[in-house]
Amino acid sequence: MRDKDLKNAAELVKKAWSFRLKIFLLTSFILALLPALTQNYYILEILIFANIYSIFGASWDILGGVTGIFSLGQALFFGVAAYMSGALNLFFGLPPWMTIPIGGAFGVIVGLVVAVPSLRLKNEYFAIASLIFPSILAGIIFMYPELTGGGIYGLAPISGDIVVTYYSSLLLMLVSIYVLVKILNSRIGLIFRSIRDDRETAEASGIDTTKYKFLAFALSGFFAGIAGGFQAHLLMSVGPFVFDPFLSLQAMVNAALGGMGTIVGAIGGSYLMSFLNEALRSIAQFRVFVFALVMILVFRYLPGGIMRLLAKRYRISLETWSGLKKLRRRENDAINP
Amino acid sequence: MIEQILVSTFILGGLYCLLALGFSLIFGVAKVLNFAHGAFYMLTAYFIYSLLFAGLQIAIPISLILIVITSFIVYELLIKPMHEKEMRAAVVTLGLVLVLQEGVKLVYGPEFKSIPYIITGYVTILGVRIVSQKLLAAITAIVLVAALYMFIRRTKQGKAIRAVAQNMEVARLVGINVSRVVMMTMGISALLAGVAAVLFAPVYIVSPTEWSILFRAFPVIILGGLGSLRGMLAASFLIAGIEKIVEYTIGGGYIVPTITFSLMLIILLVRPSGLFGHTTK
Numbered sequence: 001m002r003d004k005d006l007k008n009a010a011e012l013v014k015k016a017w018s019f020r021l022k023i024f025l026l027t028s029f030i031l032a033l034l035p036a037l038t039q040n041y042y043i044l045e046i047l048i049f050a051n052i053y054s055i056f057g058a059s060w061d062i063l064g065g066v067t068g069i070f071s072l073g074q075a076l077f078f079g080v081a082a083y084m085s086g087a088l089n090l091f092f093g094l095p096p097w098m099t100i101p102i103g104g105a106f107g108v109i110v111g112l113v114v115a116v117p118s119l120r121l122k123n124e125y126f127a128i129a130s131l132i133f134p135s136i137l138a139g140i141i142f143m144y145p146e147l148t149g150g151g152i153y154g155l156a157p158i159s160g161d162i163v164v165t166y167y168s169s170l171l172l173m174l175v176s177i178y179v180l181v182k183i184l185n186s187r188i189g190l191i192f193r194s195i196r197d198d199r200e201t202a203e204a205s206g207i208d209t210t211k212y213k214f215l216a217f218a219l220s221g222f223f224a225g226i227a228g229g230f231q232a233h234l235l236m237s238v239g240p241f242v243f244d245p246f247l248s249l250q251a252m253v254n255a256a257l258g259g260m261g262t263i264v265g266a267i268g269g270s271y272l273m274s275f276l277n278e279a280l281r282s283i284a285q286f287r288v289f290v291f292a293l294v295m296i297l298v299f300r301y302l303p304g305g306i307m308r309l310l311a312k313r314y315r316i317s318l319e320t321w322s323g324l325k326k327l328r329r330r331e332n333d334a335i336n337p
Numbered sequence: 338m339i340e341q342i343l344v345s346t347f348i349l350g351g352l353y354c355l356l357a358l359g360f361s362l363i364f365g366v367a368k369v370l371n372f373a374h375g376a377f378y379m380l381t382a383y384f385i386y387s388l389l390f391a392g393l394q395i396a397i398p399i400s401l402i403l404i405v406i407t408s409f410i411v412y413e414l415l416i417k418p419m420h421e422k423e424m425r426a427a428v429v430t431l432g433l434v435l436v437l438q439e440g441v442k443l444v445y446g447p448e449f450k451s452i453p454y455i456i457t458g459y460v461t462i463l464g465v466r467i468v469s470q471k472l473l474a475a476i477t478a479i480v481l482v483a484a485l486y487m488f489i490r491r492t493k494q495g496k497a498i499r500a501v502a503q504n505m506e507v508a509r510l511v512g513i514n515v516s517r518v519v520m521m522t523m524g525i526s527a528l529l530a531g532v533a534a535v536l537f538a539p540v541y542i543v544s545p546t547e548w549s550i551l552f553r554a555f556p557v558i559i560l561g562g563l564g565s566l567r568g569m570l571a572a573s574f575l576i577a578g579i580e581k582i583v584e585y586t587i588g589g590g591y592i593v594p595t596i597t598f599s600l601m602l603i604i605l606l607v608r609p610s611g612l613f614g615h616t617t618k
Binding site: 070072116117120121122123124125127128129131132133135136138139140142143249252256285286288289291292293295296299300303 | 364368370415418419422423424425426427428429431432433434435436438439440442443552555558559563590591592594595598599601602605606609
């Protein structure tokens with residue numbers, strides 16, 4: 001790579017980062033101020049769900065959008081974590097701030113288990129298999145109602161105060177997204193993207209793609225698990241509905257509407273879908289219909305998502321590698337050893 | 338009980354091989370997981386239901402024509418333009434399933450409907466009394482699959498389908514009209530789903546979520562290996578047999594799909610391209 005190109009690239013990276021940081025801060029600011037404007041329980045609850053689904057969508061994105069492993073069963077991680085958080089809270093009395101991360105840890109375990117078949121399977125087989133993974137667990141829960149009670153009720157709420165709950169969800173969401181964006185733009189993220197774009201070449205470059213696929217599954221499982229654990233405490237109950245295939249689709253559509261492979265897109269997608277869902281409250285029978293239409297339109301016509309559309313307007317890239325300096329140093333070393 | 342298991346396996350296996358075959362046929366040629374395949378089944382049943390006023394003899398052929406036209410539209414609008422982006426196309430077809438499900442629900446309501454049998458009465462085989470329609474359905478399914486096998490193996494059109502399935506680019510190079518062949522395959526695939534609905538929808542239920550019957554056929558598809566005709570046939574009866582054995586010994590309900598799904602998972606771990614699938618790409 002020539003020095004000039006590197007300089008240009010570095011400039012682009014800088015521009016992109018400052019733009020993103022601005023947007024990120026602005027969004028956080030607006031979202032943080034919202035409870036000052038309204039303390040309406042109903043509105044805040046919608047926003048809390050939007051925050052949870054942002055995390056959930058981003059967890060799909062790191063696997064599907066960034067690493068290119070299309071999982072159609074993201075609800076698996078979400079559901080297992082929700083059940084685990086619920087059980088730990090109800091049977092062992094652990095508080096939500098402990099059960100939610102532990103739920104995330106269970107998400108990691110499930111992610112690693114699911115990663116094993118995904119390594120051996122062609123994408124299509126994995127897609128079919130992942131679509132019905134959650135159904136297996138839901139089936140087991142239905143099969144042994146005496147063991148699981150079908151559902152778990154009476155969990156501790158996140159907080160008695162809706163505003164506090166809102167702030168915890170917002171904080172959790174912003175931290176999760178920040179961590180994932182950092183990963184996306186790190187060396188690891190670069191490797192994830194190289195696996196998506198051309199696995200063989202990545203392997204030929206000496207990258208242990210197996211290891212990084214496991215990592216992608218673990219990350220995806222963790223953040224989906226956190227979202228699942230949070231929702232369990234928010235609803236104060238867990239039922240087989242956490243394994244609904246529709247939930248998997250929601251994660252996917254939220255991420256894709258915002259922009260597949262951008263992580264931040266999940267926030268945009270999730271908020272948009274939440275508002276859309278609320279706008280359709282009076283004609284609730286059209287909700288799934290509209291959701292499915294959005295799904296078709298996004299995947300057919302707008303794979304880049306809304307965030308990329310915006311980014312394009314400002315001529316910035318949402319995926320960059322901030323390790324350019326390091327690369328430059330290495331290049332120099334190569335030239336003048 | 339063994340006779341009962343055998344007879345019901347035969348019938349369920351017939352349904353599975355019709356569904357799985359159509360699904361794997363279009364996958365083999367267009368490389369797209371067409372989840373809307375189940376929706377084609379459901380839609381055909383509703384076409385027949387709404388055309389019943391004209392009599393069953395007219396309703397069935399018109400419904401089949403309609404479903405083939407629908408599949409052409411789906412192919413032209415949603416699958417063909419997404420060449421090389423097959424996973425995205427698969428998600429689009431999954432969205433289409435929901436659109437069709439909700440659309441049907443809005444037009445016809447969520448209640449179960451029913452469509453009449455083609456033939457009425459009962460027959461007794463192996464000492465088991467079953468509805469004639471079921472026997473007709475299973476036999477027709479097997480005859481159709483055999484006919485399709487011959488069509489693909491013996492005719493020039495079938496050869497073109499196999500060529501496209503093997504390598505689309507090379508098929509194009511030797512002068513095969515690839516998009517026409519894929520279109521034809523899509524039509525055949527939709528026709529199989531339609532015929533499955535004609536035969537089996539009367540004995541099961543007609544409801545907007547009946548497309549999920551494709552879900553039940555997934556273990557067959559995985560076990561048979563996508564794109565393998567003979568494997569699919571064997572897997573259909575194997576899975577149907579396992580389901581029926583479970584149903585008659587342990588019980589029905591949620592246990593049956595859970596067991597076949599788990600079995601599928603184990604098979605995938607041991608043999609990633611299915612029991613009868615090609616091990617090489």
